Amino acid sequence: MIDVSPAVTAEPVRKVRVPELVGVPATDAHDRALDAGVLAVAENATHTAGGRSLIHRQDPDPGAEVDHGAIVRIWISA
Secondary structure, eight states, X not given: OOOOSOOOOOOOOOEEEOOOOTTSBHHHHHHHHXXXXXXXXXXXXXXXXXXXXXXXXXXXXXXXXXXXXXXXXXXXXX
């Protein structure tokens, strides 16, 4: 039997650089991450106090090259 299905070509994944999020208010950090093409996800379940809480840690580090849409883990200060 001959396979006549169309060939599937994988499109290359676009790479982006992780932005600096440490020291940034939590609400702004999410926007910066999205603008850079990544998704910031809080690792510690804490209330952001109306956006006044700051990011005190992130992974991967700023400047790292990751796939577009990758997750950047953030920790928000209490």
